[in-house]
Amino acid sequence: MHNFDYxxxxxxxxxxxxxxxxxxxxxxxxxxxxxxxxxxxxxNENALGPPPEVAQVVEGFTPMAxxxxxxxxxxxxxxSLAERFDKDxxxxxxxxxSCEVIASVIxxxxxxxxxxxxxxxxxxxxxxxxxxxxxxxxxxxxKDNGFDPQAMLDAMxxxxxILFVCNPNNPTGTYWDRSxxxxxxxxxxxxxxxxxxxxxxxxxxxxxxxxxxxxxEQYPNVVTFRTFSKMYALASLRIGYLCANAEMVGVIRRxxxxxxxxxxxxxxxxxxxxxxxxxxxxxxxxxxxxxxxLCPLFDELGLTHVCGQGNYLMVKVPVSDTLMYRKLMxxxxxxxxxxGFRFPNxxxxxxxxxxxxxEFCRVFRxxxxxxxxx
Amino acid sequence: xxxxxxxxxxxxxxxxxWVPLVQSVxxxxxxxxxxxxxxxxxxxxxxxxxxVHLARMAPGTQVRFRLEPGGWHVxxxxxxxxxxxxxxAMNLVTKTDTQEEIDHLGLLVASRAVDGFTLGFxxxxxxxGLRKDRAYPVVTPGLIQPVETRGELTIVRDPEPxxxxxxxxxxxxxxxxxxxxxxxxxxGKVVDMVGQKDLEIAVATDRSGALAGMIxxxxxxxxxxxxxxxxxxxxxxxxxxxxxxxxxxTVARTRAMGLFSESATTSLPTEDFESLGHLxxxxxxxxxxxxxxxxxxxxxxxxxxxxxxxxxxxxxxxxYHRQILMRDLKIIEGQGERLPxxxxxxxxxxxxxxxxxxxxxxxxxxxxxxIARYVEMLHREKIFxxxxxxxxxxxxxxxxxxxxxxxxxVPKLVLPYGGKSDILVFQHA
Ligand SMILES: Cc1ncc(COP(=O)(O)O)c(C=O)c1O
Numbered sequence: 001m002h003n004f005d006y007x008x009x010x011x012x013x014x015x016x017x018x019x020x021x022x023x024x025x026x027x028x029x030x031x032x033x034x035x036x037x038x039x040x041x042x043x044n045e046n047a048l049g050p051p052p053e054v055a056q057v058v059e060g061f062t063p064m065a066x067x068x069x070x071x072x073x074x075x076x077x078x079x080s081l082a083e084r085f086d087k088d089x090x091x092x093x094x095x096x097x098s099c100e101v102i103a104s105v106i107x108x109x110x111x112x113x114x115x116x117x118x119x120x121x122x123x124x125x126x127x128x129x130x131x132x133x134x135x136x137x138x139x140x141x142x143k144d145n146g147f148d149p150q151a152m153l154d155a156m157x158x159x160x161x162i163l164f165v166c167n168p169n170n171p172t173g174t175y176w177d178r179s180x181x182x183x184x185x186x187x188x189x190x191x192x193x194x195x196x197x198x199x200x201x202x203x204x205x206x207x208x209x210x211x212x213x214x215x216x217e218q219y220p221n222v223v224t225f226r227t228f229s230k231m232y233a234l235a236s237l238r239i240g241y242l243c244a245n246a247e248m249v250g251v252i253r254r255x256x257x258x259x260x261x262x263x264x265x266x267x268x269x270x271x272x273x274x275x276x277x278x279x280x281x282x283x284x285x286x287x288x289x290x291x292x293x294l295c296p297l298f299d300e301l302g303l304t305h306v307c308g309q310g311n312y313l314m315v316k317v318p319v320s321d322t323l324m325y326r327k328l329m330x331x332x333x334x335x336x337x338x339x340g341f342r343f344p345n346x347x348x349x350x351x352x353x354x355x356x357x358x359e360f361c362r363v364f365r366x367x368x369x370x371x372x373x374x
Numbered sequence: 375x376x377x378x379x380x381x382x383x384x385x386x387x388x389x390x391x392w393v394p395l396v397q398s399v400x401x402x403x404x405x406x407x408x409x410x411x412x413x414x415x416x417x418x419x420x421x422x423x424x425x426v427h428l429a430r431m432a433p434g435t436q437v438r439f440r441l442e443p444g445g446w447h448v449x450x451x452x453x454x455x456x457x458x459x460x461x462x463a464m465n466l467v468t469k470t471d472t473q474e475e476i477d478h479l480g481l482l483v484a485s486r487a488v489d490g491f492t493l494g495f496x497x498x499x500x501x502x503g504l505r506k507d508r509a510y511p512v513v514t515p516g517l518i519q520p521v522e523t524r525g526e527l528t529i530v531r532d533p534e535p536x537x538x539x540x541x542x543x544x545x546x547x548x549x550x551x552x553x554x555x556x557x558x559x560x561x562g563k564v565v566d567m568v569g570q571k572d573l574e575i576a577v578a579t580d581r582s583g584a585l586a587g588m589i590x591x592x593x594x595x596x597x598x599x600x601x602x603x604x605x606x607x608x609x610x611x612x613x614x615x616x617x618x619x620x621x622x623x624t625v626a627r628t629r630a631m632g633l634f635s636e637s638a639t640t641s642l643p644t645e646d647f648e649s650l651g652h653l654x655x656x657x658x659x660x661x662x663x664x665x666x667x668x669x670x671x672x673x674x675x676x677x678x679x680x681x682x683x684x685x686x687x688x689x690x691x692x693x694y695h696r697q698i699l700m701r702d703l704k705i706i707e708g709q710g711e712r713l714p715x716x717x718x719x720x721x722x723x724x725x726x727x728x729x730x731x732x733x734x735x736x737x738x739x740x741x742x743x744x745i746a747r748y749v750e751m752l753h754r755e756k757i758f759x760x761x762x763x764x765x766x767x768x769x770x771x772x773x774x775x776x777x778x779x780x781x782x783x784v785p786k787l788v789l790p791y792g793g794k795s796d797i798l799v800f801q802h803a
Contacts, residue, residue: 024676032677032700042674124627322671323648326698337674344622345646 023334035332039356042336044170044200044312046233047352048286051279053271054234061264070263073253074241080270081241085213090246093253094269096260098199098227098240103129105223105242107255109161109193110135117155118164119147121172121342123197126164145306146174149184162193167210168200171341171348173308177208185219193248195223199240200310202231202280203287209309213243220245223252228265230311231283232272237265287311290351297361301368311351314338319371321347331363380407381442388428388435388454396425396439400450407443408508417506420484421450424502427484432456445570446563447489447507456500491720493735510560518547523608525581529620533577535565541577541588545605552655552665552727553637555590555602564590576620578613587613587641589621597631597791606641614641622646626672631791635668646670648697651787653801656758658728667787675699680766680795681706683775689785690798699790706773714738719748729759737770741777749781749802760802761786767795 023029026038049055074094082089095101106116106129118126120139127137138160140151147165156163165184168175176184181196188194196212212224227240239261242252291307298305298315307313317324321337324347328335338346349360382403386392400421404414421439428437438453485491490505530537539561545554557564557573567573577588589603604617625633634650635642647668655663677700682690687703694701717738722731730752732745745762752760762778764771779785783800790796 023674029676032702034700127627318645320646320648320670322674323698325674326671326700330698337671339622339626339670339672342623342626344619344626 029329029334030332033329033332035330037332038334039332039352039359040334041350041352041356041360042334042348043235044230044310044348044350045235046231046283046311047350047356048233048279048283050233050268051272051275053274054232054268057267057271058264061267065263068263069259070261070266072258074261074266077266077270080273081243084273085243087213087216087243088246091216091243091249092241093243093249093256094239094241094261094266095256097229097238098197098225098242099125100260101225101240101242101252101256102126102195103133104252104256105162105193105195106130106133106135108252114159114161115157116162116164117152117160119152119166119169122147122164122166123170123199124340126195126197142169142172142174144174145169145172145308147176149176149180149187153184153187156188156192160192162195163188164195164197166197166199167212168204168309170200170310171312171314171336171338171343171346172306173200173310173313175204175206175209175309177206178210179208181210181215185215185222188221190219190221193221193223194219195225195242197225199225199227199230201226203284203311204309205284206309216243216245220248223248228269228272231280232269234265234268234272237262237268239265239269283311286353287351289354290357293354293357293361294349294351297365301365301372303368312348313351314343314346314348316346317368317371319345321345324367327367328363331367333360333363381440383438383440385436385438388425388432388437390426390429393422393425393429397422399439400441403441404448404506407441407448409448409506410509413506413509416487417448417450417504420487420504420506423484423487424452424504428452428454428456444505444572446510446566446572447505449503449505451501451503453499453501455498490722493718493720508563508566510562512559513543513546513561515543515546518544518607520548520607520609521584523580523586523610523612524584527578527580527586527613527616529616530577530579533575537577537585538565538568538575541575541585541605541607544585544607545588545603548607549605549639550657552657552724552729553602553639554605555636556724556726574624576617576624578616578620580608587617589617591621591625591633593630595791595793596629598789598793598797599625599628599630599633600636600792601633602635602637603639604641605639611641614639615643618643618646622670622672628672630672632672632789633670634789634792635666638666638668642668644668650697650789651693653759653761653786653799656728658726658756667789669697669790671790675790677701678795679704681769681772682766683772685775685779686785686798690788693788697788697790699788699796701796704769706769708773715740717741717744719744721748723757725755725757727759728757729761730757731761731763733763734771734774737774741774742780745777745781745783758802762800763789763792763797764800765793765795765797767793772798 030038077094078089078092081092102125115136115138116130117138119142121142130137138155140148140155152163198212215222216224223242223244225242228234295307303315305315321339325335325337336348338348397418400418404417435454440451442449488504489507492503494501542558542561542564546558568575573590573592575590578586580586586608587604587606591599591601593599604614606613647670650667650669652664652666655665679702682703683706714736715738717740718736719732720735766772778800782803784803786799786801788796788798
């Protein structure tokens with residue numbers, strides 16, 4: 001043991017890579033910040049909780065189900081997904097959150113010297129997984145807060161294996177409409193895989209939003225990601241999936257860990273799909289109301305904000321975002337700082353029920369007044 | 375000469391018989407890494423003195439001796455099992471009156487022959503590192519006039535050496551010398567530091583390719599990044615904002631927790647930062663000035679616990695309260711435990727700015743006395759801006775609080791995550 005120098009075994013791209021440290025558990029944060037409650041407005045969770053069909057499954061989950069391994073490749077859930085989207089079960093691959101399928105796709109297509117292309121200001125996991133796997137992530141600056149299709153095409157070369165498009169984008173809420181998406185896919189012309197991450201698609205109500213499930217049928221190189229963490233409120237169960245043509249899914253499966261999705265998650269996800277849509281309507285209504293409350297407040301305070309699709313919005317504050325985070329934490333409100341998204345001095349706020357949003361406004365206004373009056 | 379490990383390691387016993395070997399390894403190796411003859415000789419003397427010292431104090435101990443090239447410097451590291459306070463003579467100020475002190479004279483010679491040393495413990499193994507810098511030509515900057523910006527500004531990625539050197543000279547010509555890193559006086563060294571990734575630089579140019587500004591930063595610890603600048607070479611301040619945003623976005627997804635100013639200029643967009651307070655500086659000409667210290671957290675702060683001594687606990691509490699940083703203070707109580715007899719400090723000198731910063735390496739029973747001797751020596755050298763920085767991650771450093779304050783130092787500010795944990799900066803009042 002003594003002379004084992006493990007650092008010599010660590011590849012340089014891992015040595016240079018920083019591990020992601022998730023935040024501390026709520027009770028610990030509450031103790032530190034001296035508050036008796038904490039509203040998490042940092043992870044874009046659906047505060048309404050899961051649909052009632054899921055509640056039933058969770059309550060009915062017996063201890064006797066615990067010793068038994070889950071189904072290794074989510075057989076039943078894939079049947080449900082196939083029925084729901086009118087596809088073949090072989091077109092789906094389910095993961096421990098869609099984060100897991102991001103890794104599976106990168107492992108399936110990239111080898112030494114390859115690159116992936118995505119935006120500089122988007123969900124960070126595409127970039128992270130590529131980099132800690134030793135592949136270059138080409139980060140294309142957003143244009144007008146949206147992904148820039150032409151610049152992404154221009155950045156492609158023969159080593160480009162995957163283009164990641166977050167639609168709608170986290171954190172800006174912008175999206176490519178149907179014609180932009182099709183124009184882009186036509187221009188990629190099957191030279192690389194295009195991942196369309198639709199983590200927040202259920203929040204989009206506009207008619208011109210392209211349906212990744214349909215695109216999978218029209219373009220053999222398209223892989224669509226969805227998750228049960230956001231709209232369906234199953235974040236703690238960790239379940240998400242990808243959909244593509246069956247042959248490509250067969251290839252990605254080879255790099256994917258079987259048994260990574262637990263039984264409760266599989267059953268809850270299948271139950272969530274049986275909801276008649278009333279749950280989604282209620283959530284959208286909640287988000288609409290929250291936007292109607294927050295946007296006028298930011299306007300009144302003269303703050304620039306970006307409020308697009310999704311259950312979140314961003315606002316630029318006149319101090320560092322990390323200081324604003326600490327100020328709000330002392331009042332029991334937890335937001336997401338955006339320095340790490342390369343939006344310094346912006347914060348992102350998840351949109352939840354009216355009473356919490358009202359509390360946010362009550363807390364935010366005096367904090368801002370204190371800052372502006374300094 | 376790049377791309378693979380070119381260090382040399384030798385394992386030997388602490389014995390006078392090995393001294394010629396150590397001498398010749400350093401003598402033959404250092405010039406290959408770029409040290410000139412006189413610097414090679416000084417490093418050789420330093421290495422030799424350490425082996426002699428160990429042979430006398432701990433004969434037969436196994437010593438691992440390693441030489442590492444560092445581009446702009448070379449480093450020699452000794453690792454051995456020892457009691458750190460044996461190295462007390464490494465203090466630059468050690469007197470040489472008593473027989474014991476004369477016995478340690480060799481170490482004093484060693485410490486004065488190098489440009490920096492570090493001392494670190496790993497279990498009971500002590501790592502003693504000596505750094506010797508290469509010689510570079512020193513520039514004497516002339517007065518420079520700022521120019522007008524033509525067209526849009528852009529950041530130059532990986533600026534080439536010529537651009538870096540010009541930027542250093544411009545910064546020296548436009549800013550007082552205590553507002554720029556000392557290395558700027560030797561632009562060749564800056565280029566080598568950048569090549570070694572020991573310093574990072576971003577420059578902005580206008581459409582005509584003319585230099586509009588620069589900013590530089592480095593990571594003194596795993597969690598903290600310190601920066602100097604932004605230095606602006608144009609009549610308008612546009613580049614300040616651009617360079618600062620570039621710096622923030624570049625370090626935003628690294629392992630760093632915080633970004634703080636080493637020497638911030640007035641071109642810094644302060645709304646992006648939090649004020650940590652200021653240091654009072656006395657210029658060489660006797661004029662007084664204040665140096666503001668600015669900070670920016672790069673992540674959501676999850677709180678921490680730090681060691682603290684009663685002597686400055688109240689100051690810490692007030693500072694943390696003002697900065698809204700959640701910290702559990704663990705108060706240190708001396709319980710009569712035995713301390714190493716002697717303390718060790720390393721010192722960073724900026725004679726041109728009349729500035730010195732002490733870093734504790736070993737806390738011994740004589741800490742207060744040792745600090746007093748430092749102050750005396752520095753005052754004699756006309757150095758009046760004297761600072762001590764302690765890392766509150768380490769109980770033994772935090773425990774020094776009283777010895778420091780009894781010597782006329784006052785706590786000035788806290789650098790969150792400036793070291794292993796927060797750094798408390800004391801200034802001699
Ligand atoms: C755009 C986007 N994609 C994917 C995910 C990952 O979701 P999960 O791994 O919970 O399915 C998130 C979560 O924040 C996201 O914002």
